[in-house]
Amino acid sequence: MSDQAGHSPKEAERNVWILTAAQSLGGASTPIVISLGGLVGQRLSSDPALATLPVSLLNLGLALGAIPAALIMRRYGRRSGYLLGAVLGLLSGLIATFGILQGSFLVFCLGTTLAGFYAAYVQSYRFAAADNAPPGESHKAISRVMIGGLVAAVIGPQLVIWTREAMPGAPFAGSFLSQAALAALALPVLLLLRRPGSAHRAPAATAQDRPLLKILATPACALAIATGVVSYGLMTFVMTASPIAMVAHGHSVEQAALGIQWHILAMYGPSFLTGRLMARFGKPRVAAAGLLLIGISAVVALAGSDLAHFWIALILLGLGWNFGFIGGTAMLTDVHTEGERTKVQGANDFLVFGIVAAGSFFAGSLLHSSGWRMVNWWVLPLAALVLVPLLWRSARPARPAPAL
Numbered sequence: 001m002s003d004q005a006g007h008s009p010k011e012a013e014r015n016v017w018i019l020t021a022a023q024s025l026g027g028a029s030t031p032i033v034i035s036l037g038g039l040v041g042q043r044l045s046s047d048p049a050l051a052t053l054p055v056s057l058l059n060l061g062l063a064l065g066a067i068p069a070a071l072i073m074r075r076y077g078r079r080s081g082y083l084l085g086a087v088l089g090l091l092s093g094l095i096a097t098f099g100i101l102q103g104s105f106l107v108f109c110l111g112t113t114l115a116g117f118y119a120a121y122v123q124s125y126r127f128a129a130a131d132n133a134p135p136g137e138s139h140k141a142i143s144r145v146m147i148g149g150l151v152a153a154v155i156g157p158q159l160v161i162w163t164r165e166a167m168p169g170a171p172f173a174g175s176f177l178s179q180a181a182l183a184a185l186a187l188p189v190l191l192l193l194r195r196p197g198s199a200h201r202a203p204a205a206t207a208q209d210r211p212l213l214k215i216l217a218t219p220a221c222a223l224a225i226a227t228g229v230v231s232y233g234l235m236t237f238v239m240t241a242s243p244i245a246m247v248a249h250g251h252s253v254e255q256a257a258l259g260i261q262w263h264i265l266a267m268y269g270p271s272f273l274t275g276r277l278m279a280r281f282g283k284p285r286v287a288a289a290g291l292l293l294i295g296i297s298a299v300v301a302l303a304g305s306d307l308a309h310f311w312i313a314l315i316l317l318g319l320g321w322n323f324g325f326i327g328g329t330a331m332l333t334d335v336h337t338e339g340e341r342t343k344v345q346g347a348n349d350f351l352v353f354g355i356v357a358a359g360s361f362f363a364g365s366l367l368h369s370s371g372w373r374m375v376n377w378w379v380l381p382l383a384a385l386v387l388v389p390l391l392w393r394s395a396r397p398a399r400p401a402p403a404l
Contacts, residue, residue: 011194016141018192019125022082023148024155025186026122027268029089031156032179033058033096033112035260036164036172038244038364039253043171044105052364054112055240059357061116062123063350069120070346078128079193085121086186088114093180100173111176118183120349126326127345130333142329143275146322149268155182157261161254209339212347221344223389224331227287228352230386231324234294234379235317237359238301239263242314244364245372249305259311266318274326283330288390290324291383293317298379305372313376 037054045051073081096111098104125148129141159178166174215221242263243256251259278286297316303309336344366375 012141015193016129016144018189019129019145020148021189022186023122023125023145024151025182025189026086026089026118026125027149027152028156028159028182029093029115029122029179030058030119031152031260031264032160032175033115034239035157035160035243035257036175037112038240039247040100040108040172041105042244044100044103044108049365049368050105051244052240052360052367054109056357056360056364057109057113058116058119059236059353059360061113062119063116063353063355063357065117065120066123066349066353067346069117069124070342070349073124074342078124079190082121082125082190082193083187085118086183086190088121089118089183089186090180092118093176093178093183096176097173097180100176101167101170115179116353120353123349123353124345126329127341130329131338131341140275140279142326142333143271143273146268146271146274146326149271150265153261153264153268156264157257160257164253209337212343215336215340215344216347218335221332221335223284223386223393224328224335225348225351226386227291227328227331227390228325228348229355230382231287231290231294231321231328232352233356233359234382235267235321235325236356237363238297238317238375238379239314240360240363241367241372241375242310244367245305245375246307246310249310249372251307251310255307259307259314262311263314263318266315267321268318270319270322271326274322277323278327278330282394283327283334284390285394286323287327287331288387288394290320290322290327291387291390293320294324295380295383295387296320298376298383301376302373 034055037058038052041051041054042048045053069081069085072084092111092114094111095114096108099106099108099111126142126145129145159182160172160175163174163178164172166177216225239260243253243260246256246259247253274286293316297313297320300309300316301313332344332348333341363375366378
């Protein structure tokens with residue numbers, strides 16, 4: 001018996017596992033850039049305020065790539081889009097490596113920007129899993145694909161540690177070369193995705209599909225997107241500044257990379273349970289718990305600058321991101337029809353990662369001008385902006401979802 005997406009349950013299950021494997025490879029690219037982008041920026045840039053620019057450009061590339069990626073996948077299918085994304089990931093690692101070898105800040109920034117375009121495709125793996133899921137099971141499929149981030153959380157930072165001195169006289173060049181290798185490994189994995197079905201080609205638009213602005217203006221859609229924006233934005237805002245702040249407070253590059261590893265493990269580790277938690281307590285409640293954890297992480301960071309303060313704050317930040325971002329993603333799947341999903345998903349990722357990019361730009365400037373404590377003070381009011389409406393919605397009696 002086939003599910004509504006045109007896949008048998010067995011085939012849908014197979015695609016989810018393939019996407020999980022691809023997530024483990026593609027997801028490792030981002031922690032490499034985040035762990036080292038600011039440190040390489042410090043070495044290559046003459047302006048300290050621009051140290052985090054490579055990481056900010058990663059997020060900008062993700063934002064700028066979200067809508068083109070959605071259009072390419074709608075026209076040519078998800079598998080073709082994902083293969084193109086992996087090629088961009090391969091090129092990004094090679095260009096970033098070349099930038100380090102040549103001592104060129106601009107070339108290195110081009111490489112991290114392309115890594116963002118690759119990440120735009122990787123981020124949509126969760127939507128492909130949801131599209132394949134049987135009715136009512138999308139939140140579980142999303143959580144399972146995000147489990148691939150657990151492997152990425154180990155691969156990325158460990159490659160930083162193992163390969164950072166692989167090329168004599170060019171610190172960190174080996175780490176970005178390994179980033180290219182991971183993207184190359186993702187290509188044969190993505191070739192295993194099967195046609196036909198929504199994992200490959202989006203359904204054609206119909207006359208009943210609503211205009212994008214009308215969908216975005218609905219309270220449920222606006223809250224889902226705001227949850228993703230704030231959860232991901234605050235996580236990136238703090239994580240961008242963390243490695244530089246740790247080194248500035250006397251901790252080593254290895255300790256900073258391990259801190260990012262613990263953070264990313266916390267980001268994806270709860271994915272084993274997040275789907276079940278949403279089924280039991282509701283998506284808004286789980287998302288609200290995520291925003292609360294992000295706020296608590298800022299309180300821990302403000303309490304001191306010992307290694308334990310950094311690591312515990314990063315772990316809490318990762319847990320908060322998991323509940324907040326996956327909760328927001330699952331909430332978004334409830335607000336559009338099958339024919340509307342590609343444009344809504346593309347718009348969501350453009351808004352989320354556009355604001356994330358702006359936040360990471362601001363994080364570097366704020367860290368340079370006002371310090372690590374001020375970065376964390378900003379977290380508290382911004383988390384509260386979305387936490388309050390989530391709590392209000394969570395307290396309301398459950399009602400049947402309106403017809404789309």
